[in-house]
Amino acid sequence: MIWNDRSAMVKRVVDTSATIDLDNYKDLEARAGVYIFMNIDGEVKYIGKAGAGRIVDEIYNAMYRKKDLGATTVKVLYTNSDLNALSLESELIDTYDPPNNLT
Numbered sequence: 001m002i003w004n005d006r007s008a009m010v011k012r013v014v015d016t017s018a019t020i021d022l023d024n025y026k027d028l029e030a031r032a033g034v035y036i037f038m039n040i041d042g043e044v045k046y047i048g049k050a051g052a053g054r055i056v057d058e059i060y061n062a063m064y065r066k067k068d069l070g071a072t073t074v075k076v077l078y079t080n081s082d083l084n085a086l087s088l089e090s091e092l093i094d095t096y097d098p099p100n101n102l103t
């Protein structure tokens with residue numbers, strides 16, 4: 001399913017990153033939130049969450065586990081708490097049903 005920016009328009013999201021090349025993930029702010037791996041066409045491949053200060057580390061871990069298969073870009077939806085990141089991740093996975101979340 002193709003990413004829709006309206007999915008980021010919920011109260012739990014306090015800020016968003018631009019969609020960036022996956023190779024540049026280390027440039028992202030280390031905050032709590034949800035990250036979305038997509039291909040160049042915006043097709044969602046994987047959705048993950050990170051607690052406070054862990055976005056960069058969790059993206060690295062997901063890539064290490066091969067959750068970036070087919071992805072070329074990443075977008076982050078920053079939240080103000082770990083709990084908001086957890087609930088947002090669950091909601092987005094239900095909506096987008098990313099293939100790399102199934103493995």
